Amino acid sequence: MRPLLLRGALAACAFALGALHATPASAQPPTTPTPATTTPTSAPVPTDALATDEAPRVAVVARFEGSFDPAPWAESIAARLREVAPGRDVRAMRAVARAECDDVCVGARLAEANARVGVLLDVRPEGPTRGPIVPRLSLHLVAPVSGQALGAPIAVTLVDGAPTFDPGPLVVGFPAPPPPPARLVIAIDVDGATVALDGVDLGASPIAPVEVREGAHELTIRAPGHEPFARRVEVPAAGLRVDVRLVPAADEAARLAAAEAGTTFDAVETSDPLWKKWWLWAAVGGAVVVGLVVGIAVAASGGGGNGNAFPVPPIPGRM
Amino acid sequence: MRAWFLAFATLLTSSACGGDGPTPFALTVVADDGSVAGPPISLDAIDRVQVVITPQSIDGRFAPTAERVFEGGAATTRVTAAGEWVLTLERAWLDEYTSPTSGRSFVVLLEREEATDGATMDPSLRVLFYRGTEEVAKSTPRFVEWPLPEGGTTSVTVICDGDDASLCSGS
Numbered sequence: 001m002r003p004l005l006l007r008g009a010l011a012a013c014a015f016a017l018g019a020l021h022a023t024p025a026s027a028q029p030p031t032t033p034t035p036a037t038t039t040p041t042s043a044p045v046p047t048d049a050l051a052t053d054e055a056p057r058v059a060v061v062a063r064f065e066g067s068f069d070p071a072p073w074a075e076s077i078a079a080r081l082r083e084v085a086p087g088r089d090v091r092a093m094r095a096v097a098r099a100e101c102d103d104v105c106v107g108a109r110l111a112e113a114n115a116r117v118g119v120l121l122d123v124r125p126e127g128p129t130r131g132p133i134v135p136r137l138s139l140h141l142v143a144p145v146s147g148q149a150l151g152a153p154i155a156v157t158l159v160d161g162a163p164t165f166d167p168g169p170l171v172v173g174f175p176a177p178p179p180p181p182a183r184l185v186i187a188i189d190v191d192g193a194t195v196a197l198d199g200v201d202l203g204a205s206p207i208a209p210v211e212v213r214e215g216a217h218e219l220t221i222r223a224p225g226h227e228p229f230a231r232r233v234e235v236p237a238a239g240l241r242v243d244v245r246l247v248p249a250a251d252e253a254a255r256l257a258a259a260e261a262g263t264t265f266d267a268v269e270t271s272d273p274l275w276k277k278w279w280l281w282a283a284v285g286g287a288v289v290v291g292l293v294v295g296i297a298v299a300a301s302g303g304g305g306n307g308n309a310f311p312v313p314p315i316p317g318r319m
Numbered sequence: 320m321r322a323w324f325l326a327f328a329t330l331l332t333s334s335a336c337g338g339d340g341p342t343p344f345a346l347t348v349v350a351d352d353g354s355v356a357g358p359p360i361s362l363d364a365i366d367r368v369q370v371v372i373t374p375q376s377i378d379g380r381f382a383p384t385a386e387r388v389f390e391g392g393a394a395t396t397r398v399t400a401a402g403e404w405v406l407t408l409e410r411a412w413l414d415e416y417t418s419p420t421s422g423r424s425f426v427v428l429l430e431r432e433e434a435t436d437g438a439t440m441d442p443s444l445r446v447l448f449y450r451g452t453e454e455v456a457k458s459t460p461r462f463v464e465w466p467l468p469e470g471g472t473t474s475v476t477v478i479c480d481g482d483d484a485s486l487c488s489g490s
Contacts, residue, residue, distance in 0.1 A: 071377075071439075071440065105461075109462065308389075308390070308416065308428055309343035309428035309429060309430040310389065310394065310396055310406055310427070310428065310429050310430070311387075311396075311429075311430055311431075311432040312372065312396075312404060312429050312430065312431060312432060312467060313381055313382065313384060313398070313404065313432045313433070314431070314432065314433045314435060314436040314437065314438070314466065315374045315378050315379070315380075315381060315436055315437055315438035315442065315465070316379065316381075316382050316437045317378045317379060317436070317437025317438050317439060
């Protein structure tokens with residue numbers, strides 16, 4: 001019963017927080033004043049605003065038998081791959097899969113690391129059991145999750161103790177990183193305008209920046225009382241900001257002119273600001289009560305400091 | 320005005336909800352229904368569960384600590400002489416936290432006790448099921464990201480050790 005109570009209380013808190021931040025469109029800040037033009041103007045968007053986490057990642061996972069520690073070799077191979085495959089996010093995973101971890105297991109490890117493609121470093125002892133053991137190293141390109149081999153194994157030789165291999169097949173096997181998406185900022189001087197890009201509805205203005213592929217796109221904007229807007233915009237890799245000032249339709253222009261002349265007045269309805277909504281204060285009050293209940297319940301549980309979470313001590317490691 | 324209000328309300332709600340605390344690592348333990356290997360496991364027949372984290376040899380072992388008791392004795396943690404961290408979940412804990420819908424899984428929340436960690440490689444994790452003092456089912460050892468990532472999740476499937484259907488079902 002207590003877990004259900006706690007989960008319900010936490011869900012209520014999450015709802016309350018979500019309600020706070022689910023700002024309605026009418027409460028969003030107005031668009032920046034725009035130049036009086038009907039043609040889009042552009043300004044580059046800082047490149048650091050672009051999302052770059054879509055690049056494929058490559059992980060080197062070592063599998064070994066016996067007492068070998070191939071972690072340094074995995075790092076060495078990862079460093080080599082960074083040299084020959086620039087632009088790829090290559091990482092040597094800290095974990096080392098033991099011999100009993102098959103290719104599928106390694107694939108799962110790659111998936112956990114959010115890697116798209118991985119290199120399995122297979123290290124097995126070779127030669128007599130007595131005397132120096134010569135490790136046999138080979139590289140297998142495997143896909144995450146499925147563990148599917150993506151090519152023939154690549155032999156690795158040790159030169160002065162350092163793994164040496166032909167990175168060509170591995171580089172070919174890596175997917176080229178896709179171009180980062182370009183950010184398109186569409187600022188319109190009219191709220192509630194319907195915005196579409198390449199025929200896809202983006203919603204009503206004001207709209208959040210959208211990430212698009214670099215190149216040409218068809219931007220269309222419609223708003224009641226205004227002339228439709230349609231332009232072809234060329235989005236560079238660095239991103240683009242488009243400021244649009246919609247032109248009032250002929251009858252709308254006449255109505256505005258009449259209003260300015262003082263001959264007519266429109267009734268203006270202003271909705272109450274968010275902080276005057278009764279339901280918001282009810283949600284905040286409910287969240288406070290729920291928070292107190294949760295706090296008391298957690299304190300009474302005597303658990304691991306976070307509900308029923310158990311504290312796990314650190315591994316000191318060897319000094 | 321609106322911004323101040325939102326900031327105040329967010330702070331108030333976050334404080335009430337304990338929003339500043341770290342999100343624990345969620346380990347989902349699933350008892351095999353027979354679809355993976357061996358006979359199906361009935362959690363009703365399991366008396367005790369152990370979650371064991373074993374550092375890799377290169378990283379040594381967990382520091383010895385005294386046994387800690389949670390939930391009125393329904394769960395305990397300790398470090399073995401071999402340097403493994405062991406979380407033991409008793410029948411009472413299972414009764415409380417086993418998923419009522421599937422009846423075959425439960426979630427164990429773990430959180431880092433300290434921000435710093437000396438491990439250089441990920442330790443392995445395994446889950447063991449006991450009937451009385453007899454181990455009847457276990458998971459394949461797997462490496463777990465270390466230090467445990469806040470908000471991270473992983474899932475392990477526990478498989479019955481033998482071919483005897485009564486071993487893990489109790490009937």
